[in-house]
Amino acid sequence: MKEEDEMSNEIQEVLVTGMTCAHCVASVTEELSELPEVQGVTVDLRVGGESRVSIVTSAPVDDDRIRSAVEEAGYAVAGSTAE
Numbered sequence: 535m536k537e538e539d540e541m542s543n544e545i546q547e548v549l550v551t552g553m554t555c556a557h558c559v560a561s562v563t564e565e566l567s568e569l570p571e572v573q574g575v576t577v578d579l580r581v582g583g584e585s586r587v588s589i590v591t592s593a594p595v596d597d598d599r600i601r602s603a604v605e606e607a608g609y610a611v612a613g614s615t616a617e
């Protein structure tokens with residue numbers, strides 16, 4: 535059985551600075567979740583460094599929109615792990 539075509543979800547990753555606790559994670563997750571394409575957000579919190587944020591999307595989301603959502607939450611995107 536081949537089911538790979540049925541799931542077209544993609545994962546986009548960005549590095550976010552300034553996050554220090556679960557509240558920060560919740561804020562970023564909440565803002566990113568407001569984007570219609572976003573289906574899930576996973577944060578690998580790294581206090582004092584760059585936290586890796588993995589975003590599951592139904593369609594590619596422009597980096598600028600991800601950046602805006604992160605900034606809306608009060609944090610900064612240090613970079614994207616993908617081109």
Ligand SMILES: [Cu+2]
Nearest residue numbers: 554555557558
């Ligand atoms: Cu916090």
